[in-house]
Amino acid sequence: MCGITGFVDFTPASEEREVLIDTMTATMHRRGPDDQRTWLDRHVALGVRRLSVVDLVGGVQPMVAQRPGEPPVTLAYTGEVFNCDELRAELRSHGHTFTTSSDTEVVLASYLQWGAACAERLLGMFAFAVWDGRTDEVHLIRDRFGIYPMYYTEVPGGFVFGSALMALLKHPAVEPVVDTEGLRAIVDFVKAPENGIFAGVKEVRGGTIVRFGRNGLSVTTYWAPPARPHEDDLDTTVGTVRELLEDSVRRQLHSDVPLGVFLSGGLDSSALLALAARHNGGETLRTYSIDFAGHDKNFTPDEVRSTPDYPFVARMVEHLGTDHTRVVVSPEELMDPEVRREVLLARDIPTSLGDLDTSYLLLARRFRQDCTVALGGEGADELFGGYHWFLEDRFVDAQALPWLEFGRQMAGKNGLRNTGLINQDLVESLGSDEAERDLYATEVAKIERLPGESDVDRKIRTVTYLNLTGYLRIILDRKDRIGMAVSLEGRVPFLDHRLVEYVYNVPWAMKSFDGREKSLLRAAVRDLLPPSVLYRKKAGYPPIDDPGYDRALRAMVTELLADGSAPIQPFLDLGTAKSYLADPTSAASREKVNRFSLEMVLYLNEWLATYDARLAI
Incomplete structure (x- = not known):
């Protein structure tokens, strides 16, 4: 597991590129506490924070392969490939040699052998970027289910990507602006798989390959759940x-x-x-x-x-x-x-x-x-x-996203009540x-x-x-x-x-x-x-049932309401909030507000302040 990031820039190279890629990479120190390295070439910068799990010495990244007379092909990779032994043996039969026991080297050799189509041969969980200097293109490849994150956005003259949104936000061309689609995803959980929350930012969908080069951006799907006849008893x-x-x-x-x-x-x-x-x-x-x-x-x-x-x-x-x-x-x-x-x-x-x-x-x-x-x-x-x-x-039979329909029909602590304390005109404007x-x-x-x-x-x-x-x-x-x-x-x-x-x-x-x-x-x-x-009946991940937790949440929201400078203030339904805090047991309160409602406004407020995020809605 690692954190990866980078950018492609087809405009004249600036002297700040090295500082920029270092800064972007450093944001992911917890994703990779064991090492930080970067790699720069004429139009590209790649950064990796490494969490060492397999081949602790040999799996150093970014990993570069360069054949005589050709530009380099460089990999920034996070994940685990669990059919490494089989792939390594097959690649050796094609003439590839290996100097480490890491799956990173196997993934790089797989790309050299089969191109971006190598994704179809990988058994595992992964998200990686390959810069192909032979074509001046970067390929972002994510595993079939999106187990590991990967975001990207186009910027003037280039392309920015990374495992974490914060890494992208360190790039001067990426701003923390959230539009209607992004806010809807946050507060109502209505989110397309490709939505990256911040305006202009996309998420690589599981089972897809994103390619960016001088001719622009393309997205291709290499895997989706296949329909096949089932003939076994x-x-x-x-x-x-x-x-x-x-x-x-x-x-x-x-x-x-x-x-x-x-x-x-x-x-x-x-x-x-x-x-x-x-x-x-x-x-x-x-x-x-x-x-x-x-x-x-x-x-x-x-x-x-x-x-x-x-x-x-x-x-x-x-x-x-x-x-x-x-x-x-x-x-x-x-x-x-x-x-x-x-x-x-x-x-x-x-x-x-x-x-x-x-x-x-x-x-x-x-x-x-x-x-x-x-x-x-x-x-x-x-x-x-x-x-x-x-x-x-x-x-x-609901013809709706089933988990959202479930949340709408559940009562009490399981009900979907994220927007209970948010201004209802704002909620309606989201068109969820x-x-x-x-x-x-x-x-x-x-x-x-x-x-x-x-x-x-x-x-x-x-x-x-x-x-x-x-x-x-x-x-x-x-x-x-x-x-x-x-x-x-x-x-x-x-x-x-x-x-x-x-x-x-x-x-x-x-x-x-x-x-x-x-x-x-x-x-x-x-x-x-x-x-x-x-034979135990299915049980979801447990919440705390101690009433002291809910009292503490209400106290925090009460303090938030009293803070006129709180960023969330303009977006609150103050009447509902005060009514709920005065009597959280009333029927009217329970219909609109629960623990999810309190948590949402508390975290939304801190996020607006911490990320200096701007709502463009």
């Missing part, structure tokens, strides 16, 4: 899922630094842990879980979480004998201004997730004291159908309802279909596609940004594209054959887990 399907998942976990255990597993006591993380234990060479695995002080008495069941995590975590620790760390946090730790600020700087944009982010940061921070690499269960719900919106017709309908139609039109597909399978394919290309981005973005705030590399074995392509095409009748969520995954790991964990 149920037993064969269960066996194939197990085989593919086991191979993915085995490959992703490879690391030259300590590795551990996030454990929630749910089906996904427990399955990964059990498979990892089978392939870890007999060594005791480290596991980590989050919990809250007093959670045993404060926990309140709801539509998303019927049970607290820790009893199931403890059962898995007992079952497999892991070296477990239970990270218990208090409301005071979650409200620590420095922790909240660290989350903001990691994310680069405001978020309403609040304690879901700060608790994850504290968990990752403790994890990083022992390990540099973490396995997690992200992607399983999107792939195997674990969310409510796969299981209930009111969401499946129409934008969501347009985005839904645009994305659904991209889905490859099978002739003769049943109505149920057609609907589930739609929901699955939207989750893999939309909601999964929210989950992965949180995982990457919060993890990299403490230099922790996150790996996601469920997002091996071979497994995804197979399960994506399994009929819904097989995916739900036992009448529950994730039937297929449960069957594939039935022999590995204790019954209490195997």
Whole structure:
């Protein structure tokens, strides 16, 4: 894992280029605490902050290849490629030689052999930039699911890109301006995969290649979820899922630094842990879980979480004998201004997730004291159908982004109430309802279909596609940004594209054959887990239920309202805010405002001040 950045400039070179690339690269010191290097040529500058995970000595970047009589080809790379051994052997058969054991060198040789089409051969998670001096072009290539971030923008005479928005904002031609589309993405979660939040900034969509050169910009897709007939019976399907998942976990255990597993006591993380234990060479695995002080008495069941995590975590620790760390946090730790600020700087944009982010940061921070690499269960719900919106017709048939429809229909702490304290004229001006309908139609039109597909399978394919290309981005973005705030590399074995392509095409009748969520995954790991964990009902990442946390949030918002110089003041619905703070238990208050509403205005205010961001709406 690294942070990469750079720019292309076809105007006459300035003397400040070296200082500029150093400054842009330095913004990502947490993404790569082990090394910083840059490379400059006539029209290009590349920078890399390195987190050393594989071949700690040999994987130095940017990495340059130059054949006799030709200009250099240079790679700035972040990620892990898990079929390195096979690719290295194949490339040797084509005459390539290697001086390191790093996957970086394999990726560079793959580009030299196959060009940008090398992306189709890579099994893993990656985002990289290749400057090809032979054509004066830069290629940005992102893995199929967008596990690692990559942003870019065109500027006069050139092009700027990087793993983090802050790196781009250090370039003098990129300004922190947020237009209607960007603000809509922030406060209403209506975000196209290519939207980079700041005006003119784009995000490289998963499975695409962005090329920029003297002839301008082009974007091509090299992967999208493919529709294929599924001809295996149920037993064969269960066996194939197990085989593919086991191979993915085995490959992703490879690391030259300590590795551990996030454990929630749910089906996904427990399955990964059990498979990892089978392939870890007999060594005791480290596991980590989050919990809250007093959670045993404060926990309140709801539509998303019927049970607290820790009893199931403890059962898995007992079952497999892991070296477990239970990270218990208090409301005071979650409200620590420095922790909240660290989350903001990691994310680069405001978020309403609040304690879901700060608790994850504290968990990752403790994890990083022992390990540099973490396995997690992200992607399983999107792939195997674990969310409510796969299981209930009111969401499946909604013809809306299913996670947003779910949020609109949920009450209490699970309801989507981000904009409850924001001026409603401003909210209306964002046009989120129409934008969501347009985005839904645009994305659904991209889905490859099978002739003769049943109505149920057609609907589930739609929901699955939207989750893999939309909601999964929210989950992965949180995982990457919060993890990299403490230099922790996150790996996601469920997002091996071979497994995804197979399960994506399994009929819904097989995916739900036992009448529950994730039937297929449960069957594939039935022999590995204790019954209490195997049959545990799906539970989301836990929020803190301590009422003291909500009191602290209200106190912060009260203080914000009293600060006439606060940047958020012109954008607040002061009447609703004062009414809610006076009686947060009233029916009127609960309909419009919840914890998400409070977190959004607090983070939006700090973001406007910290980033000197300007709203152009």
